[in-house]
Amino acid sequence: MSSQQVVLHEFDPKDMPFRRLGPSGLRVPVFSLGGWLTLGGSVVGDPVKDIIKTAFDAGINMFDTAEAYAAGKSELEMGRVIKELGLRRTDLVITTKLFWGLRKGPNDSGLSRKHIIEGTQESLARLGVDYVDVIFAHRSDNTVSMEETVRAFNYIIEKGWAFYWATSEWSAREIEEAFHVANKLNLMGPIAEQCQHNMFHRERPEKEYDPLYRKYGLGTTTWSSLASGLLTGKYNDGIPEGSRFATTAMFKSTVESLQKEEGLEKIRKVKELTKLAADELQTTPAALALAWVAKNPNTSTVILGATSPEQLTENLKALEVLPRLTDEIMEKIEAILDNKPPPPTNYGRPPLDRLGRL
Numbered sequence: 001m002s003s004q005q006v007v008l009h010e011f012d013p014k015d016m017p018f019r020r021l022g023p024s025g026l027r028v029p030v031f032s033l034g035g036w037l038t039l040g041g042s043v044v045g046d047p048v049k050d051i052i053k054t055a056f057d058a059g060i061n062m063f064d065t066a067e068a069y070a071a072g073k074s075e076l077e078m079g080r081v082i083k084e085l086g087l088r089r090t091d092l093v094i095t096t097k098l099f100w101g102l103r104k105g106p107n108d109s110g111l112s113r114k115h116i117i118e119g120t121q122e123s124l125a126r127l128g129v130d131y132v133d134v135i136f137a138h139r140s141d142n143t144v145s146m147e148e149t150v151r152a153f154n155y156i157i158e159k160g161w162a163f164y165w166a167t168s169e170w171s172a173r174e175i176e177e178a179f180h181v182a183n184k185l186n187l188m189g190p191i192a193e194q195c196q197h198n199m200f201h202r203e204r205p206e207k208e209y210d211p212l213y214r215k216y217g218l219g220t221t222t223w224s225s226l227a228s229g230l231l232t233g234k235y236n237d238g239i240p241e242g243s244r245f246a247t248t249a250m251f252k253s254t255v256e257s258l259q260k261e262e263g264l265e266k267i268r269k270v271k272e273l274t275k276l277a278a279d280e281l282q283t284t285p286a287a288l289a290l291a292w293v294a295k296n297p298n299t300s301t302v303i304l305g306a307t308s309p310e311q312l313t314e315n316l317k318a319l320e321v322l323p324r325l326t327d328e329i330m331e332k333i334e335a336i337l338d339n340k341p342p343p344p345t346n347y348g349r350p351p352l353d354r355l356g357r358l
């Protein structure tokens with residue numbers, strides 16, 4: 001792709017802030033775009049192009065996908081659109097993820113050396129690119145030794161098929177093990193964790209991983225930061241036709257839970273957040289929820305999901321909200337959420353970061 005590519009669209013970062021992805025030198029936009037269930041799934045053809053173009057024109061140059069998304073069609077659609085829009089490869093940060101594979105054979109999934117190498121080659125072919133910037137282990141695989149997995153991701157990097165590797169939904173213990181094995185072998189460890197982080201899902205990103213941020217400078221690329229749309233307020237009065245909860249079978253239990261106490265409590269909080277967003281910030285609950293995740297000092301990028309350019313444009317209002325999240329507003333949000341994970345116990349010793357700062 002790189003040598004004969006025709007560049008039609010120059011990248012303009014506009015006002016998008018960029019952050020380093022964990023300890024690496026790679027800079028990522030605070031808001032990026034992902035393709036789970038959407039690109040190549042519920043959205044195909046020209047609308048995929050409209051969404052990616054809207055993102056790119058707004059300063060988003062990072063696109064996330066996975067081998068398993070829409071059974072490979074997400075990578076195919078993303079690759080097609082990047083080519084058709086004439087985006088310069090070096091302008092882009094493309095990330096994909098391996099684990100589930102596309103076939104049922106015993107070696108078609110997981111984190112063995114065989115699947116990591118073959119899976120990467122197949123993903124690159126679907127995307128139509130020579131390399132991705134970051135390759136993620138989409139889940140951990142406790143049937144494979146950590147040494148085999150760490151060595152295989154480093155092989156991918158040595159080959160130039162990816163610049164960095166990272167994890168997704170690994171436990172803190174597993175990430176620690178990866179760092180220890182990588183250090184012992186003088187190899188590269190993971191630079192980031194792709195974790196669910198939103199106002200209703202906080203324990204793992206805010207508490208369990210806390211030592212990893214300070215010890216290793218681990219970055220995060222957060223997912224479902226709108227809790228699949230719940231935090232937009234669209235489910236406050238039922239399940240709208242055509243929405244993710246209406247069209248995707250895996251959300252059956254989520255929909256059922258919205259009728260029960262726990263779900264009703266979430267809806268009550270979304271309504272309060274909606275009022276806070278309107279009264280104090282003249283914005284939408286979606287923009288507030290996304291800015292809130294971006295405000296977390298350990299967040300590198302919030303991966304947005306959208307089924308239309310309009311949703312994406314609305315969500316990018318979070319860029320205006322982010323600098324306006326004062327301590328006072330953050331406290332009001334905490335009072336509504338009432339779910340802040342307790343900080344780790346230090347027995348009176350103040351925590352220091354890896355540079356020895358308070």
Ligand SMILES: NC(=O)c1ccc[n+]([C@@H]2O[C@H](COP(=O)([O-])OP(=O)(O)OC[C@H]3O[C@@H](n4cnc5c(N)ncnc54)[C@H](OP(=O)(O)O)[C@@H]3O)[C@@H](O)[C@H]2O)c1
Pocket residue numbers: 033034035036037038042064065138168169194195222223224225226227228229230232234242243244245286303304305306307310311312314315
């Ligand atoms: N590593 C992992 O295991 C993992 C898991 C999940 C996701 N991810 C990544 O994270 C990305 C984002 O996750 P996500 O799609 O779950 O994020 P999300 O922001 O929580 O949900 C996005 C969905 O909410 C609805 N929505 C978004 N903005 C809206 C708005 N302004 N108004 C009304 N509805 C709106 C849309 O669905 P409808 O229009 O269909 O209702 C949209 O597809 C994924 O694309 C993927 O790259 C990673």
